[in-house]
């Protein structure tokens with residue numbers, strides 16, 4: 001075996017991808033951003049002009065699309081059917097529609113199956129909403145990251161400013177709360193802490209401190 005499975009779940013903007021990438025690097029594991037996969041499908045749905053309640057057409061899209069990741073010096077690039085959508089999937093339109101698309105059963109079935117295939121040999125850090133609870137129920141390490149909504153909105157605000165996006169802080173907070181509500185209340189595999197997950201509140205911790213805590217949980221399993 002190449003290493004263990006590490007599942008990192010939690011609400012929007014809790015810092016999952018930032019720490020997951022660093023943890024993966026430290027252990028030489030692959031990093032899988034499952035949110036990017038849901039965002040990729042959402043991007044294609046919006047581009048096709050489909051209504052978000054057209055489950056039949058959206059199911060066809062998820063079955064026929066090829067999502068892939070590739071490393072680069074700017075970080076991990078995301079592709080759908082060969083098109084680089086790394087930046088497009090972070091835009092407001094995708095962010096505000098992704099919870100509706102990710103609530104569709106066929107979308108979840110297809111993407112979860114892909115995620116399970118990627119993780120089958122271990123040596124993987126996967127972040128999302130339902131990784132510890134549903135996708136990788138036997139993951140050796142399960143982390144549930146939380147932070148106050150004010151802190152999460154602040155972090156998103158700072159990230160946005162660096163990218164030249166100037167959305168008001170209160171608007172970001174409402175967007176985060178709305179998305180968490182939808183992700184936690186959907187019928188299929190809602191956002192939830194697995195019983196055996198270790199919860200870490202990152203509100204007053206630095207990135208390094210969070211990485212350190214997760215690394216020590218992993219070392220206990222090796």
Ligand code: C5P
Pocket residue numbers: 012013034035036038039098099100102127128129130131179183
């Ligand atoms: O992590 P990120 O914010 O990029 O995720 C975008 C959206 O994808 C979430 O708000 C959620 O609707 C969906 N998602 C999901 N299950 C996952 C990961 C993401 O439903 N495992």
